[in-house]
Amino acid sequence: MKNKNILVVIEPNHPHFKTIEKNFLTRNADEAIASYETYDLVVDLTIYRTEKKIIFLKELAKTTKALIISDLTCTFQDRIFHQLPQVKASVSSFFYSPTRTIEYFIRIETEDHIKTMLQNFIDEFFSKVEMKTFENKMIDITFTVPRVVSQIINEAYFALDEKLASKEDIDLAMINGVNYPLGPFSWAQKTGLAHIHSILEELYTTTHDMRYRSSLTLKKECL
Amino acid sequence: MQIKKVAVIGSGTMGAGIAQWFLQQNLIVDLVDQSPEQLKNAIEKIFKSLENLKLKNKISDEDLKNFKNNLRATDLAGIHRDVDLVIEAIVEKLDVKEKLFLDLDRTLPPKTIFASNTSSIPITEIAKNLPIDRKKNFLGIHFFNPATVMKLVEIIDGFETDKQMSQNLLNFFKQKGKVSVSCLDRPGFIVNRVARNFYGESLRIVENYELEKIKATDQCLKEVGGFKMGPFELMDLIGIDVNYSVTESVYRSFFDEPRFRPHKLQKEMVISGRLGVKTKKGFYEYEK
Numbered sequence: 001m002k003n004k005n006i007l008v009v010i011e012p013n014h015p016h017f018k019t020i021e022k023n024f025l026t027r028n029a030d031e032a033i034a035s036y037e038t039y040d041l042v043v044d045l046t047i048y049r050t051e052k053k054i055i056f057l058k059e060l061a062k063t064t065k066a067l068i069i070s071d072l073t074c075t076f077q078d079r080i081f082h083q084l085p086q087v088k089a090s091v092s093s094f095f096y097s098p099t100r101t102i103e104y105f106i107r108i109e110t111e112d113h114i115k116t117m118l119q120n121f122i123d124e125f126f127s128k129v130e131m132k133t134f135e136n137k138m139i140d141i142t143f144t145v146p147r148v149v150s151q152i153i154n155e156a157y158f159a160l161d162e163k164l165a166s167k168e169d170i171d172l173a174m175i176n177g178v179n180y181p182l183g184p185f186s187w188a189q190k191t192g193l194a195h196i197h198s199i200l201e202e203l204y205t206t207t208h209d210m211r212y213r214s215s216l217t218l219k220k221e222c223l
Numbered sequence: 224m225q226i227k228k229v230a231v232i233g234s235g236t237m238g239a240g241i242a243q244w245f246l247q248q249n250l251i252v253d254l255v256d257q258s259p260e261q262l263k264n265a266i267e268k269i270f271k272s273l274e275n276l277k278l279k280n281k282i283s284d285e286d287l288k289n290f291k292n293n294l295r296a297t298d299l300a301g302i303h304r305d306v307d308l309v310i311e312a313i314v315e316k317l318d319v320k321e322k323l324f325l326d327l328d329r330t331l332p333p334k335t336i337f338a339s340n341t342s343s344i345p346i347t348e349i350a351k352n353l354p355i356d357r358k359k360n361f362l363g364i365h366f367f368n369p370a371t372v373m374k375l376v377e378i379i380d381g382f383e384t385d386k387q388m389s390q391n392l393l394n395f396f397k398q399k400g401k402v403s404v405s406c407l408d409r410p411g412f413i414v415n416r417v418a419r420n421f422y423g424e425s426l427r428i429v430e431n432y433e434l435e436k437i438k439a440t441d442q443c444l445k446e447v448g449g450f451k452m453g454p455f456e457l458m459d460l461i462g463i464d465v466n467y468s469v470t471e472s473v474y475r476s477f478f479d480e481p482r483f484r485p486h487k488l489q490k491e492m493v494i495s496g497r498l499g500v501k502t503k504k505g506f507y508e509y510e511k
Contacts, residue, residue: 098449137264138436144428144443148454151420155482165413168402176402177367177375177414181449184417211423211481 010045019129033059056105074198076206077139092143094188098181101132103143150199157215158185197222224391228306233313234386236267240370243269246290264295312340320349336366341473346381346408358383374402377412425454426486460503463492
């Protein structure tokens with residue numbers, strides 16, 4: 001990593017913005033597509049849904065031939081990989097992990113030496129924000145933990161729609177009844193409810209399955 | 224609220240655990256089962272568990288003696304008439320529970336609180352044929368397995384439940400060290416409802432029986448999500464058939480709400496007889 005010329009594209013709404021800004025050359029999305037500097041690697045940590053992400057990454061690809069690692073937590077990842085060959089790996093960098101571990105994925109067809117380089121880079125990059133990494137070899141829409149936990153959070157909000165119990169009691173129940181590491185509402189707060197909504201919207205838009213529609217209270221709290 | 228004597232109906236895993244928890248609060252407990260053999264096994268299990276606590280110095284010799292003396296095995300007719308609370312943990316069948324409470328209503332005074340430990344049947348429905356005064360003293364008290372370890376107790380009000388009485392019980396459990404939460408009488412209450420997607424979404428991620436995917440999903444949810452067990456490990460432990468049955472019940476109770484739709488893989492596992500740890504084969508295989 002020491003010999004590499006790296007650009008990190010990140011916005012201030014990212015939970016690791018301050019730490020990453022201290023350790024790496026950073027640009028926001030607008031700055032990144034306006035600059036034509038030479039990089040070996042671009043780490044895109046913008047939190048966009050599929051359509052916006054595709055537009056952004058296509059613009060970015062016009063400015064650099066560098067390999068791109070992109071945060072695809074709020075996207076249908078297959079579409080991004082299909083349209084953007086320059087994106088070699090994806091990460092889920094902002095979704096709250098109680099174990100401080102991030103999921104990442106490297107394209108299956110990636111050559112071994114590039115794959116090893118990317119694995120080492122991702123490990124080292126996230127160690128700067130004191131995060132461990134976990135390689136997920138099967139991605140689809142979003143990543144495993146964001147997908148499962150967002151649905152748990154959505155159900156907790158549906159329960160709130162019906163006034164089943166208070167937020168505090170629902171959190172307490174999930175921690176003390178089934179040993180969850182934290183309650184769904186605390187998890188939503190730590191991740192950012194708007195991001196949870198984006199993940200659910202992406203699941204719903206991609207599958208057209210009503211099981212992914214967001215709760216009304218969740219939508220209202222995102223306003 | 225004074226709770227000094229309790230009757231626990233049903234001496235399976237949950238009933239025995241609930242009885243032991245009440246004993247450890249220094250209450251007098253009538254443990255009831257229609258099967259003398261089952262009852263004998265449950266008492267032996269409770270005594271062994273208490274003796275283990277003594278060996279670990281978690282309770283004193285005197286505690287052990289008192290707890291054992293405070294436990295009485297009996298049948299329905301033999302329940303102390305002055306019990307303050309009756310809680311059932313019998314089979315999850317509405318008609319069986321309904322009949323049990325109608326029988327108890329005939330023999331116990333109106334002030335006795337009746338409670339169900341059901342995890343899926345509506346409280347209001349279990350109480351529907353009871354007299355109105357009894358309905359006021361009827362509620363759900365849902366413990367989690369193992370009842371002596373898991374802190375949570377869900378307190379569920381039926382439609383006619385006296386709110387002050389249920390609030391008093393909520394406080395009683397809090398004072399005794401439980402985390403007691405109040406919720407409406409809706410399918411799955413809090414935990415069995417909100418936890419549905421831990422399994423449902425994981426099943427949709429793997430879609431088919433592919434062991435590598437199953438292992439990877441479990442590993443990811445533990446390593447990244449911080450869950451103590453992965454969803455497939457947990458389904459194996461609970462029993463895939465039991466988990467499937469709860470999912471189906473919640474799905475039907477919510478009038479086929481897609482959020483609770485069971486997954487075809489659950490059904491395939493049940494049909495194939497791979498029910499989890501209890502059959503030595505589930506999503507994983509276990510040594511014989």
